[in-house]
Amino acid sequence: MSDALLPVFSPASVLFDHGEGAWLVAANGERYLDFGAGIAVNALGYSHPHLVGALERQGRKLWHLSNVYRISEAERLAERLTAACFADVAFFANSGAEANECAIKIARRHHHAHGRPERWRIITFDGAFHGRTLATMAAGGNRKYLDGFGPPVDGFDQCPLEDIEAVRARVGPRTAALMIEPIQGESGIRPVSHGFLRQLRELCDERGLLLIFDEIQCGMARTGHLFAHQEAGVVPDIMSLAKGLGGGFPIGACLATRGAAFGMRPGAHGSTFGGNPLAGAVANAVLDIVMDDGVLAEIRRKSALLRGLPCRP
């Protein structure tokens, strides 16, 4: 690895030159069948012609527009994403961590705008990963990432997974929301039981809390459903997305119901690059493909084959 890079990664020595579908091709011509997919990012493989076409067309039109102007690609993406799930509104960012920052801000602001400014703490779960910004590291609560960076950002209380009584006991007068990955990614692809997700939803309804699903890794058709929570039949108030949403082009999104986003007025949040025309065009091209029922059914069929399970339609 070049000494000119901040040494925070220790990459494999192979140097890739390009990708074709599910294959990565090294500079020396060796071909690798890629099961890593950029850690759940290259959901449609490499150089997908529909995505390349969208990027090239948009690249000749407009790359960047400030959010002081309307961005038609972002508007279309927001309309399509919200029409496909529980949400009414979307905010676009450039990464997963930023999408989660927005989710955290929406949850805190919701209670503030309802006259409950003391409710700003968020319950998260053991084994979680929500990103590497200061707040999302604190939300994840992993000492390995937090050590050496000063006091963790305050406002996160961690609970064990699958233990609803522990969560009940943790909810206090300052709790604003619960935040969970329906399938934990970084801690080893650990699905959270649908029953536990349902219990969390019930607890939120009972105590006036918001439920945040981090679907950055498990969303965008990864489970054979557009969003993982749709298989569980449990609906959040706020959901973060990134990774597969851009098929490799950086984009994150935070989706919310209008009720949850109450309090997010002009000026409450922002991003220079979030929702730019290039990212919007590529993410719309990703949606053209993954929103197709046939594609989702094929993902479920292949998943069943790999797991050796009988295939469910």
Ligand SMILES: Cc1ncc(COP(=O)(O)O)c(C=O)c1O
């Ligand atoms: C569940 C989950 N949340 C958040 C993130 C952070 O996303 P990003 O690296 O794009 O900031 C990740 C990244 O691996 C993730 O898997």
